[in-house]
Amino acid sequence: MQTLNLVNNDHIEFNAFTLFDTQDRQNNSRKLALAEQLQTSLEIDTILNIFAMEATKFVDFTGLYFKSDVTSGEMRGSKLARKERHFELKINKRYIGTLTYALNKPMPLASYNMLKNLHTLLVHPLNNAMLYQQALSLAMQDGLTGLGNRRHFDQQIKRAMHHANRQGTKVGLIVCDLNKFKAVNDNHGHHVGDQVLTHFAQALIESVRDSESLFRFGGDEFAIIVENADEQALTIIESRLQHSVNTDSLLARYKVGSSIGCALMTRADNEYSLFERADSCLYQQKLAQPCRLSII
Structure with missing residues (x-):
């Protein structure tokens, strides 16, 4: 009778029985590292950049895009390609958006399955970023008209003027309020007053291009920021608004009716002086005095 002796050798580096267990540990470690990195930002573009660094290990793509009903984003340097592969991203069967890969050649089935597995790590960071952006948007929005509020205006006018100074362009500012609005509130109630405000907000929307920004400060005070502006552009918007x-x-x-004041950014302006000149022009119009745009 023969005896089979099994010998443990702790010095053997390769062990076939632990090969797959080692691979699983490595994969899990990489997934954990990716999950941690994806949680470091609430910016959709940044999240896509982080995810793309891992996804490129499994598929060759030139662009990565995310689009939902409320927002969108893309990987830095994304370029369109001959083919696209779309993935619907869901959390508990609830659709949150579509992830699109721009491809120059078909995606292998193995890569497709690997990406679907990685997407389980991506959906929650993307969803968190969307919820965060929605909360920020609500904080910057006037509840009645849907236009930007004063806080949003303060941020946008600084950004627009900084960009204009760098690009050698000008920012135009239009401020306006409603004539006889107090009488409407006093005689017909705030419900009718709210209707008047929403109709005036719609008149603003109809009077500008998509690139211009609209704001309600509160009460019956509104403003329009016009980028890449000149005197003619402000005059055209003022005419359209009065017509609407x-x-x-x-x-x-x-x-x-409405009183309107306009000002065109000068080299000496900051956000406060630009607003003061537009507001002064508004006051002069109420007094039926001419107001000339400053151009330096």
Whole structure:
């Protein structure tokens, strides 16, 4: 009778019985590291950049894009390609958005399956970023009209003027308020007053291009930031706004008009002086005095 002796050798580096266990530990370690990195930002573009560094190990793509019903983002340096592969991202069967890879050649099935597995690490950071951006948007939005609020205006005017100084362009500012608005509130109630405000906000929207920014400071005070502006652009917007107000049936019913003041950024301006000049022009219009745009 023969005896089989099994000998443990702790010095053997390779052990076939532990090969797959080692691979699993390595994969889990990489996934954990990726999950931790994805949680370091609430910016969608940054999250996509982090994720793309891992995804490129499994598939060759030239662009990575995310789009949802409320927002979108893309990997830095993304370029369109001949083919695209779309993945619907879901959390507990709830659709949060679509992730798109720009490809120059078909995606292998193994890569497809690996990416689907990695997407389970991506969905929650993306969802958190979307919720964060929605909260920021609400904090910057006027609840009645949906326009930007004063806090948003303060941020945008600084950004726009800084960009204009770097690019050698100018920012135009239009401020406006409603004539006889107090009488509407006093005689017809705040419900009608709210209707007047929303109709005037719509008149603003109809009077500007998409690139301009609209704001309600509160009460019946509104503002428009116009980038890459000149005197003619401000005059055109003012004319369009007056036309929209004059042709609105509800504003006409309550005999509500608008006073408008415009100012064009100069080299000496900061956000405060630009606003003061536009506001002064508004006040002069109320007094039926001419107001000339400053151009330096």
